[in-house]
Amino acid sequence: MSSASFWDRTAAKYAKSPIADEVTYEKKLALTREHLNPESKVLExxxxxxxxxxxxxxxxxxxxxxxxxxxMLEIARQKQAQQQISNVTFHCGQISAMTLPKASxxxxxxxxxxxxxxxxEATLHTIYEALKPGGIFVSSTACLGNKLKWLKLIAKPMCLLGFWPPVYFFSSEELQTAIxxxxxxxxxxxxxxxxVAHFFIARKPVKAQADRWGSYPAANI
Known part of the structure; x- marks a missing residue:
């Protein structure tokens, strides 16, 4: 079963599920909003x-x-219409196939x-390239390699049976290193x-990524 098919099948149930920890979620929203202003262009x-x-x-x-x-997006657009919000555009596509404008x-x-x-890692690179110099990256990510390594024993059969989407195990330290x-x-x-979810706020340096590699041409990076 593809990831899209899994989430399509579970979309209605997912939408009805309450947020597990409302206090933590609201704090993450507040921390993110410290980096937003009326001119902010945001990618999710x-x-x-x-x-x-x-x-x-x-x-x-x-x-x-x-x-x-x-x-999932059908439900998102229904919620958007109910809330009469006009400045969010929902797009459907695989992250690995996305082409985003650079530094936007x-x-x-x-x-x-x-x-x-x-x-x-490829997704983090895509995000880095899409951000303006000085832009902010925010992520709340399940780091299953911290304390839940035992889940690996059942992850593969659960995925094969369609009960779970494909899932990957890494620790907080490994995610921080990747970022x-x-x-x-x-x-x-x-x-x-x-x-389980580790919350990170990270910044793209003001200098372009190319500066990190000195004067080497792109083909040699």
Whole structure:
């Protein structure tokens, strides 16, 4: 079963599920909004049913929110219409196939999605390139390699049976390393007590990524 098919099949149930820890979620929203202003252009990858994008909409100029699941996005657009929000555009597509304009966004979000991707490093590079110099990357990611390595024993059969989407295991330290290797500087790191999802806020340096490699031509990087 493809990831899109899995999320399409579970979209209605997902949309009805309450937020597990409302207090922590609201704190993450507040920390993100410290980096938003009325001129902010925002990118979100893995937006699901659009809850976070719609909550941030009043604090930004424009939000482009992407997800792989048409059914998830159908629900997101229904919620958008009900809330009469006009500055969020929902897009459907695989992250690995996306072509985003470079240096176009002030802030990018990837929540509950990096552990579901075949190549999180490539996605981090895509986000880095899409952000303006000085832009902010925000991620709340399930780091299943911290304390839940035992889940690996059942992950493969659960995925094969269609009960889980493909899922990848890495620790908080491994994710932080991947974020910094992509070129970001970590500004905030928070793993709530007993939580699985590690919350990071990172910044793209003001200097372009090419400067990190000196004067070497792109073909040699």
């Amino acid at each position: 990858l893995g937006c699901g049913t659009g809850t976070t994008a719609l909550k941030h909409a009043p604090y930004a100029q424009q939000i482009d929110a992407w997800d792989i699941s048409p059914k 966004y002030d802030l990018a979000m990837a929540h509950s999605v990096l552990h579901l991707l075949d190549d999180k 910094t290797r992509a070129g970001f500087t970590i500004e905030h790191s928070w793993l709530p007590e007993k939580a």
